[in-house]
Amino acid sequence: MAGMEEQRTRRCGGPPWARGGPPQRRWPGPPWWNRRDEEEEGGGRPRWPWRSTLLLTVFVLVGSTFAAEQQPDREKLDVLARLLLFGGAALLLWRQRYPVAVVFGTAATALVYFSAGYPYGPIFLTVALACFSAIVAGQRWAAWTALGTLWVVHLLVGHWLYRWLPPKGDPVSSWGEEVAIAAWMIAILAVSELARVRREQWDRDRAERRQAAKRRADEERLRIARELHDVLAHSISVINVQAGVGLALLDSDPEQARTALTTIKAASKEALGEVRQVLDTLRTPGDAPRAPAPGLDRLPELVEQAAGAGLTVDVESGGERRALPPGADLAAFRVIQEALTNVVRHSGSRHARVRVDYARDALTLRIDDDGPATGEDAGGSGNGLAGMRERAAALGGTIEAGPREDGGFRVLALLPLKGSGGASGASGASGASGASGGASDSSEKSIKLKEDR
Numbered sequence: 001m002a003g004m005e006e007q008r009t010r011r012c013g014g015p016p017w018a019r020g021g022p023p024q025r026r027w028p029g030p031p032w033w034n035r036r037d038e039e040e041e042g043g044g045r046p047r048w049p050w051r052s053t054l055l056l057t058v059f060v061l062v063g064s065t066f067a068a069e070q071q072p073d074r075e076k077l078d079v080l081a082r083l084l085l086f087g088g089a090a091l092l093l094w095r096q097r098y099p100v101a102v103v104f105g106t107a108a109t110a111l112v113y114f115s116a117g118y119p120y121g122p123i124f125l126t127v128a129l130a131c132f133s134a135i136v137a138g139q140r141w142a143a144w145t146a147l148g149t150l151w152v153v154h155l156l157v158g159h160w161l162y163r164w165l166p167p168k169g170d171p172v173s174s175w176g177e178e179v180a181i182a183a184w185m186i187a188i189l190a191v192s193e194l195a196r197v198r199r200e201q202w203d204r205d206r207a208e209r210r211q212a213a214k215r216r217a218d219e220e221r222l223r224i225a226r227e228l229h230d231v232l233a234h235s236i237s238v239i240n241v242q243a244g245v246g247l248a249l250l251d252s253d254p255e256q257a258r259t260a261l262t263t264i265k266a267a268s269k270e271a272l273g274e275v276r277q278v279l280d281t282l283r284t285p286g287d288a289p290r291a292p293a294p295g296l297d298r299l300p301e302l303v304e305q306a307a308g309a310g311l312t313v314d315v316e317s318g319g320e321r322r323a324l325p326p327g328a329d330l331a332a333f334r335v336i337q338e339a340l341t342n343v344v345r346h347s348g349s350r351h352a353r354v355r356v357d358y359a360r361d362a363l364t365l366r367i368d369d370d371g372p373a374t375g376e377d378a379g380g381s382g383n384g385l386a387g388m389r390e391r392a393a394a395l396g397g398t399i400e401a402g403p404r405e406d407g408g409f410r411v412l413a414l415l416p417l418k419g420s421g422g423a424s425g426a427s428g429a430s431g432a433s434g435a436s437g438g439a440s441d442s443s444e445k446s447i448k449l450k451e452d453r
Helices: 002-012 031-041 050-070 079-094 099-115 123-136 140-159 175-249 254-283 296-308 326-346 384-394 422-444
Strands: 312-318 351-358 362-369 398-403 409-416
Touching (some): 050 123, 079 123, 099 140, 123 140, 123 175, 140 175, 175 296, 254 296, 296 326, 296 351, 326 351, 326 362, 326 384, 384 409
Parallel strands (some): 312 351
Antiparallel strands (some): 351 362, 398 409
16 A cells, blocks of 8 residues: 555655645735636636625615614614615625726715715715725726815715705814815725735735746756757767667678667666656656766766767866765766767768866866768757756857868857756765776777677
């Protein structure tokens, strides 16, 4: 059962807390705004705010009843008053879809309500919430106009029209009351504007995070494409050459054909292993790779594979050899691998020279062949040089590739070394120290294997 569970976890990528990468943040922004943004991005309309509208409607109806008991000099709550209270609150159900109509509708019901002499109460909360929704939705003019109209009409009713409007004997309103109402309206507008600014800031932050996530996904896609291209291009080139040798010698020299088939088997096995390693990083992001990433310590293997394809490679090194940062080590290996693959595909020369120069802050790679170009692509995609340049650019380095004046072709790479890589560099050093001995011995002497025909 434990093995089945482990296999299921690996297939599904593991539980969220076991996967790689930092946990996703749900903040900034309140949850109901984030949910609304997700609905709009998905092409859907905002959800109906049933709960908040229902709670506010009940509060307005019950609160107005208690307010009426405290204001016996105002008109009693009748059917019209309760319809106005219910209608103004019910309009808030559409506040996210039609904020302009809702803010003017709630302001109109409030105007009719207090102009009819009904007791002051929580009906003004409906106007406040409608203004808040309109401003957050970007309809500032509607909210300011509705509140301004409400205050002006209240001023006219309290200082002029009160003589003809109920309740009878209602005195003129005090200016202190008008100033207090104006202050409350300004406070509502200020809070709404602050919420609008914060919402815009949260929207910008979310957009930036989406763009950053898209950039990371694009960079990861390009990295995987480069890895697969380098692995497959090199191995398939070796397989292509050896398959031609095997076919040519199948009848005349079966033993040599057997050797070619053995090379094909080894190259395909290695390619499958590296492709599986790349795909495993996709299935289980964050898991440590089963095998370490290739580096210059595997240069003798690369030279041996090139020899199997009929290419003689001389390797030289300069400077004090040392452990490289993992990124630079992998890039150096892939650059040499792609350059030798291009020699096998496109050059008529069966001899190449590789020089690795170690400096304090940079690594220089030079790969030469004597040409001439054959014009054959051996099934290549034409993305090799572009991939090498992308690898170098990711490290802040450069790649120069082109024909030499004396004939042949040269690839010159400069890879900056920004440090030993800390812990990862130490681990790379420990892993490379043993294999580096054999690599350094091999790099000091030329490895020359003749092409078998």
